[in-house]
Amino acid sequence: MSVSDLPQGVLVGRAKLDGFDYPRIVTVRDGQLVDITARGMATVRDIAESGRAAEHVKTAPGRAVGDINAVMANALEGKPELPQLLTPIDLQALKASGVTFVVSLLERVIEEQARGDNSRADALRTEILDLIGTDLSQLVPGSDAAMKVKAALIEKGVWSQYLEVGIGPDAEIFTKGQPMSAVGHGAEVGLHPISNWNNPEPEVALLVTSKGEIIGATLGNDVNLRDVEGRSALLLGKAKDNNASASLGPFVRLFDGEFSLETIKQAEVALRVEGTDGFVLEGQSNMAQISRTPESLVAATVGDHHQYPDGLVLYLGTMFAPVKDRDGTGKGFTHKLGDVVSISTPTLGTLTNRVNLSTKCPPWTYGTSHLLRDLAQANLL
Structure with missing residues (x-):
C-alpha cells in the first residue's frame, strides 16, 4: 500500500513505537507518520471528546516517526524497528449493528x-x-x-x-467486544476453533462521542462465525466476540469541510480475500443500499436509554455475505488459515489482516488499566 492509497483528510490513529511501552497517538502529514501524543490528549477518546477533534489533529505539534509508505508496507511483516499501526480507537465501546442490508x-x-x-x-x-x-x-x-x-x-x-x-421497527445493536480489545491494520484476525463456516464482514464503522455526535469513520472487519450464529441467535456472543475478532483501521478519518457523513453514505466498500491456496474472493458493499440510516443506528445505540461516557465505535453492518464456492459445488465460502483480507474504500484507505485461529492470535493482555497506568507514569493524563 502506498501513501497515495490513503485519503488526504484528517487522519488519527495509534501506533506502537520503538522506545515506548504504551500506544502513541499518530496522524499522517506530508507522507510521514507523525506522533502527536500530548498531555491531556494522549488517547483518541480525549481527542474525540474535546469538541475540536479535527482541528486538534491538524494543528497539534508532533514529530515524524516514519515514512508512511514503509509503515504500511510493513503492516503484515511486523518488523519491530518500524512503527506498527494499532486499532485507531482506545477507550470507546465496540458496538455493532446487524442485518442492515x-x-x-x-x-x-x-x-x-x-x-x-x-x-x-x-x-x-x-x-x-x-x-x-x-x-x-x-x-x-x-x-x-x-x-x-x-x-x-x-x-x-x-x-x-x-x-x-x-x-421490523427495532434495529439489531450488539456489543462486538470490550474497549481495547480490537486489533488494527496488519494484525491477525481470529476465528474460534470450533467454527467450520465463517466469513469476513467488511463494514464502515463510525466514531461517536458520548453526546451521540458522529465525528469520523474508519473501516472494520466484523468477523463472523456463520455456523455458530446459525445454530442459535443466542450464541451471538460466541459467534462475534472472540480474541482478535474485531478489526478497525487503518486510521479514523475525522469529519471536516471536505469529508462528512454524507460522504460515508455514498461509500463503496470493496473486499478482497486472497488464500494461500490461490483462491481469490472479491465483492463490494454499497452504503447507499443500507436499509437504516447511520443516524438512526446511532440513535438506537446511544441516547437517554443508554450512555457511553467514553464514546463508542459503531459497525454499520455489511451487505456482503460471500457465497462463492471454495471447496466444491454448493459448499459456499469459508475462511482458511492464512487468508489475507483487505477492506477498502477511497475515502478511508485499506484495512488488511491475516486470518488465524483466535487461540493462535496474540492474546489480548493490554487493557484499560494498563493504558491508564502507563499514561499516568508518563505524566500524560
Missing part, C-alpha cells in the same frame, strides 16, 4: 434455516428466495408496508428473527 439479511435467514450446516445453504437459498423474493430493498424498516410484508411472511411460515430486525 437486504443481501446479508437473506443470508442470515439461510443460516438460521440451515441450523449452521453450510452443506444445506445452497438448496435453502433457492427455496427461500422463491418464497420471499429478493426485492426488499425499497422497504423502510418499521413502516406500514414492511409490517404487511411481515404478516405475509408469517402466513407463509418463513418468518425469522433476522427478518424481524431487518424490516
Whole structure:
C-alpha cells in the first residue's frame, strides 16, 4: 500500500513505537507518520471528546516517526524497528449493528434455516428466495408496508428473527467486544476453533462521542462465525466476540469541510480475500443500499436509554455475505488459515489482516488499566 492509497483528510490513529511501552497517538502529514501524543490528549477518546477533534489533529505539534509508505508496507511483516499501526480507537465501546442490508439479511435467514450446516445453504437459498423474493430493498424498516410484508411472511411460515430486525421497527445493536480489545491494520484476525463456516464482514464503522455526535469513520472487519450464529441467535456472543475478532483501521478519518457523513453514505466498500491456496474472493458493499440510516443506528445505540461516557465505535453492518464456492459445488465460502483480507474504500484507505485461529492470535493482555497506568507514569493524563 502506498501513501497515495490513503485519503488526504484528517487522519488519527495509534501506533506502537520503538522506545515506548504504551500506544502513541499518530496522524499522517506530508507522507510521514507523525506522533502527536500530548498531555491531556494522549488517547483518541480525549481527542474525540474535546469538541475540536479535527482541528486538534491538524494543528497539534508532533514529530515524524516514519515514512508512511514503509509503515504500511510493513503492516503484515511486523518488523519491530518500524512503527506498527494499532486499532485507531482506545477507550470507546465496540458496538455493532446487524442485518442492515437486504443481501446479508437473506443470508442470515439461510443460516438460521440451515441450523449452521453450510452443506444445506445452497438448496435453502433457492427455496427461500422463491418464497420471499429478493426485492426488499425499497422497504423502510418499521413502516406500514414492511409490517404487511411481515404478516405475509408469517402466513407463509418463513418468518425469522433476522427478518424481524431487518424490516421490523427495532434495529439489531450488539456489543462486538470490550474497549481495547480490537486489533488494527496488519494484525491477525481470529476465528474460534470450533467454527467450520465463517466469513469476513467488511463494514464502515463510525466514531461517536458520548453526546451521540458522529465525528469520523474508519473501516472494520466484523468477523463472523456463520455456523455458530446459525445454530442459535443466542450464541451471538460466541459467534462475534472472540480474541482478535474485531478489526478497525487503518486510521479514523475525522469529519471536516471536505469529508462528512454524507460522504460515508455514498461509500463503496470493496473486499478482497486472497488464500494461500490461490483462491481469490472479491465483492463490494454499497452504503447507499443500507436499509437504516447511520443516524438512526446511532440513535438506537446511544441516547437517554443508554450512555457511553467514553464514546463508542459503531459497525454499520455489511451487505456482503460471500457465497462463492471454495471447496466444491454448493459448499459456499469459508475462511482458511492464512487468508489475507483487505477492506477498502477511497475515502478511508485499506484495512488488511491475516486470518488465524483466535487461540493462535496474540492474546489480548493490554487493557484499560494498563493504558491508564502507563499514561499516568508518563505524566500524560
